[in-house]
Amino acid sequence: MQIQEVLSLLKNFNAKEELLQRLVTPEIEALVAKIPKPVGSFGFDAWGYNEDSFKVGIAVFKLLYDHYFRVQVHGLEHIPKNGRVLIVPNHSGQLPMDGVLIGIATATNPKGPRAARAMIERFFPTVPWLGNLLNSWGGVIGDPVNCVKMLEAEEAIIVFPEGVRGSGKLYKDRYKLQRFGNGFMHLAMNQHTPIVPCGVVGCEETMPAIANLAPLAKLLGVPYVPVVPAPFPLPAKVILNFGEPMHFAPVRTEEEVTTRVEQVKTEIQRLINKGLQERTSIY
Amino acid sequence: MAVEKKAAANGAANKKTVLVTGAAGALAKRVIARLHGRYNVVAVDFRRKVETDAGIPSYKVEMEKRGFEDIFLNHKIDAVLHIGRIFAHESSRDRRYNANVLGAKKLFELCKKYGVGQVLIHSTYYVYGASAYNPALLDESHPLKASEVTMDLVDSVELESLANIYLWKHPELHITILRPCNVLGPGVRNSMSLLLSHTFTPVLLGFSPMMQFLHVDDMADALVLAFEQNKPGIYNVAPDDYIPYQRAVEECGCRKFPIPGIPPVVPKLMSSLLNWGAFFPPYLINYFKYPVILDGRLFNETFGWKPKRNLNDIFTYYRKTKLSSS
Numbered sequence: 292m293q294i295q296e297v298l299s300l301l302k303n304f305n306a307k308e309e310l311l312q313r314l315v316t317p318e319i320e321a322l323v324a325k326i327p328k329p330v331g332s333f334g335f336d337a338w339g340y341n342e343d344s345f346k347v348g349i350a351v352f353k354l355l356y357d358h359y360f361r362v363q364v365h366g367l368e369h370i371p372k373n374g375r376v377l378i379v380p381n382h383s384g385q386l387p388m389d390g391v392l393i394g395i396a397t398a399t400n401p402k403g404p405r406a407a408r409a410m411i412e413r414f415f416p417t418v419p420w421l422g423n424l425l426n427s428w429g430g431v432i433g434d435p436v437n438c439v440k441m442l443e444a445e446e447a448i449i450v451f452p453e454g455v456r457g458s459g460k461l462y463k464d465r466y467k468l469q470r471f472g473n474g475f476m477h478l479a480m481n482q483h484t485p486i487v488p489c490g491v492v493g494c495e496e497t498m499p500a501i502a503n504l505a506p507l508a509k510l511l512g513v514p515y516v517p518v519v520p521a522p523f524p525l526p527a528k529v530i531l532n533f534g535e536p537m538h539f540a541p542v543r544t545e546e547e548v549t550t551r552v553e554q555v556k557t558e559i560q561r562l563i564n565k566g567l568q569e570r571t572s573i574y
Numbered sequence: 575m576a577v578e579k580k581a582a583a584n585g586a587a588n589k590k591t592v593l594v595t596g597a598a599g600a601l602a603k604r605v606i607a608r609l610h611g612r613y614n615v616v617a618v619d620f621r622r623k624v625e626t627d628a629g630i631p632s633y634k635v636e637m638e639k640r641g642f643e644d645i646f647l648n649h650k651i652d653a654v655l656h657i658g659r660i661f662a663h664e665s666s667r668d669r670r671y672n673a674n675v676l677g678a679k680k681l682f683e684l685c686k687k688y689g690v691g692q693v694l695i696h697s698t699y700y701v702y703g704a705s706a707y708n709p710a711l712l713d714e715s716h717p718l719k720a721s722e723v724t725m726d727l728v729d730s731v732e733l734e735s736l737a738n739i740y741l742w743k744h745p746e747l748h749i750t751i752l753r754p755c756n757v758l759g760p761g762v763r764n765s766m767s768l769l770l771s772h773t774f775t776p777v778l779l780g781f782s783p784m785m786q787f788l789h790v791d792d793m794a795d796a797l798v799l800a801f802e803q804n805k806p807g808i809y810n811v812a813p814d815d816y817i818p819y820q821r822a823v824e825e826c827g828c829r830k831f832p833i834p835g836i837p838p839v840v841p842k843l844m845s846s847l848l849n850w851g852a853f854f855p856p857y858l859i860n861y862f863k864y865p866v867i868l869d870g871r872l873f874n875e876t877f878g879w880k881p882k883r884n885l886n887d888i889f890t891y892y893r894k895t896k897l898s899s900s
Contacts, residue, residue, distance in 0.1 A: 331815035332885050333825075337710040337867050339784050339818065416706040416864060419780020419835055423818070426784075436709035436716075440869070 314350035322404045323349070327373040329444070338408070338437065339426030345406060348428040349398050356395045359526050360388075360493065363569070364396050366533035372403030375442040375484045376536070377475055378449045381468055381559055382457030384494035385517050387411075388524050389458075393449055393489060394429065396531055407447040410438075414512075435474065442482040450475045452552070459515035462499035466492075466563055468556055476539065476552050485536035488555055490562025493529035496573050527574055530566040534558050589614050592801070593651045595681075596658020597624040597632065600761030601696070604794035605655060606630065609801075616649050618642075619658060620673065637677030646688040653692040654685060655801060661764065663851045667726065674729040675736065682740045685747055692748040694801055695737045699755050699786075699810070699868055701730050704860040710784070711869035714753070714808045726857035741806065748806045752797065755812040755868055758888050759790030768853035770892045775828035776845075776854045776862075778835030782820035783865040786812045789883040799877045812870035813881045819862055825885070826892035835863055 323346050334342045356362050370376065380393060390409040397407040410433035416422040431437050433450075441448055451457060452471035460469060479486050500517035508516040537558065539551055590613050596602045597617035606626070609615050615630045623634040631649070635641050637658075645651070660673045678695075685693055702712050703719035718734060720727040734751060741749040756766045766787075769775055788796075788811065796811050823830055834840045842856040854862070873879060 331817070333815075333817045333821060335784065335816045335818065335821075337784065337814075337816050339710075339816075339865070413707055417836075419778075422706075423780070423782050432707065432709070434707070434709040436711070436713075440709070440711045 311347065315346045316350070319346055319350055319353070322399055323406075326398070326404050326406050328406045328446070337440075338429075338431045339423065340406065340408075340429045341427040344424070344427035345398075345429060349395060352391055352395050353399065356392055356399075360392060360497075360529040362392055362396065362529045362531060364531040364533075365569075366535075367396065367400045368402050369487050369533045369535050370397055370400060370403070370405060370447070371485065371487075371536065372405075373445065375445045375482065376405075376447045376487055377442075377479055377484050378407060378447060378487045378489055378533075379452060379475060379555060379559065380449065380489035380491050380531075381466075381563060382451035382453045383460070383465070383491065384524065385458055385498040385500060385515070385519065386524060387458065388497055389491045389494040389529075390449055390451070392494075392529055393491070393531060397447060405447040407449050408441055409449045410451070412514075435478070438478050439482060442478065442484050450478075452555075455514040459500075459503060459517065461503065461517075462495065462501060465495040465499075466567065468560055468563075471552050471556055473545065473548050473552055476548050476555070480539050480541045480548075485538050486555055487536050488534040488558045488562060490532040490534070490559055490564075490566050491529065492532075492563060492566030492570055493527045493573075496527035497524035497529075499525075525574065528570065528572065530569055532562040532566050532569075534562050590652040591616060591649050593618065593645065593649070593654045595619070595637070595654070595656045596696075597626070598622055599657065600759065600763065600790055601757065601793055601797070602655075602657040603761070604791060605657065605797050608794060608798045614649075616645060616651065618645065620660070636673065638672050638680055642680060643684055646684050646690075651685075651688060651690050653694070653801060654681065654690055655694045655696070655797060656681060657696040657797070659696070663765070663855055667729075671729050671732075675732045678733050678736055682736070682744075682747070686740075686744060690747065692801070692804055693737075693740075693750070694797065695733070695749065695751045696797065697734055697737075697751050697753045698730055699753055699812070699866050700727055700858075700861065701734055701753060702866050702868075703727075704783070704864040704866050706864050708865060708867075710865060710867040712810070712867065713869055714810055714872060723860050724857040726855075738808075741808075745806070748804055750800050750804075750806050751808045752800060752873075753808070753810050753868065754793055754796070755786035755788055755810075755870075757788050757790050757793045758892075760891055762790050765853050765855060765858060770823065770826040770828060770889075771895065772853065773829055773896065774831040775823045775826075776831045776833055776841075776850065777820050777823060778841055778859070778862050779832045781835045781863045782818040783861070783863060784816045784867055785819050785822060785865070786816060786868060786870075787822065787885060787888050788813060788881060789888050792881040792883055795882070796873070796877070796879055799879055800873075803877055805876055807876075809873035809876065810868040810870045811873050812868040813884075814870065815885055816867065817885055822885075822889065825889040827889075827896045828892075 411430040453469040456469035502518040504516040598619040617632040701718045703723040845856045
């Protein structure tokens, strides 16, 4: 009798379903239901974002967000509940953990969750499984056409104007903003999009690099190969500070654009300094 | 009686005469059915003389051959809907180039010579080329990079550039180029439709690009609309609904036949060795790896068009045919 019961239980047991049910809690379901994001009849958008994958992604990284990086976040009220927005943070930590954590912060924002799209490196689509997986979580290759189309669709986008200059910098240069590209400002001006600056503190310490093996990186065709104490992100405490939305009307010359980029940079530096002051311990 | 006959003849004389190429194909057949009655239709195909309804003259003719001009001599053609095309798996590269590119050149010249007032070209989304760097929602002004992907699509790109030259040089031809996404449905014999009709369908391990699908009836509506409203230009024709390839394969009731996606030479080699030319040809492998997603807004807004059938309607046909055959 007992064996039969166990067998019938096992018959109905589906490991994948079970795991999904444990991971994707009703709270996450409720949050994603509130996200103002239109998808097609099978739950996909043009870039491969998929609601179901997104929920699983949030569920997995929310655990890291809460318990591993113990993220402390301020200024979530500055992220508009709907409509186009560019979230512009500093970039650090070799791996794009900062992008992931900002994504979780915006997706679980109690004041209005958003599915923020992160710009990913152009080689990701060539990597089997990983490319599709990142797309399904909302990652999109950083192409200006993609940005314009997504802003037209009133999406939230995370842009790192420092690019690999920021993420690949050495530990000795921590919290020093690298040169910003001007592309994001052109987007903001031409697409009438507010910029929400964000200061990230803590990600520098997740992968403190003492050197970059540039020749090896060149050989492998990757942006950098850092020398780090551990091959995984260390559990540094992360503090995110979102600033007030900044609006910019179009200007004519590139010089004026650069001046405005500097304004954003100054604001991000201020938010970083605020986070550094709030921080009581690194790990 | 005589009066009626005269009236009918008068009616036929007043109606525009439309030449439809590729008349043996599923799309052209539907277009002809929609036009029949309101227009005098002339059907041509290079494959065979198509059986048509009463009152529709039908010809088997190759566009690049001399006999093609006779049709323009025998009928006062007002408009051409150029739907017919030799697919890459149907013929050698040279022959295809002759038919698709030189044939089109001949068509444009004849249209000029015989004062045809409107030409509609049925192109394909393949012209954009599938690349890992493609952004989504490509506009009509996006560079056509198919020839970078494969030599086997050069004829598609050249046909378009030829059409563009005539579009600008001869505005009196009123040329409209339509670039549809994957067209599927009963009777459709393109690679994608053949592929989804299989029980075992090849997929590339780890790659499932986003795709757009259009029902052949919706495409026929779109063609007729573009013809009747006559607004020359280049238009993508695609719905604003998207699905990854491997999901579409499942939804069509196919069993996946996974093959390695990298290094790129492996799937190409497998396709050649297993003789998958008709439905999973080596030159199209990239389209099963990277997305080509079109922005169809321009067409939708210009012509007030919206597809009537959704993805599920499209896939149901393939599911059902598999069920009935098993």
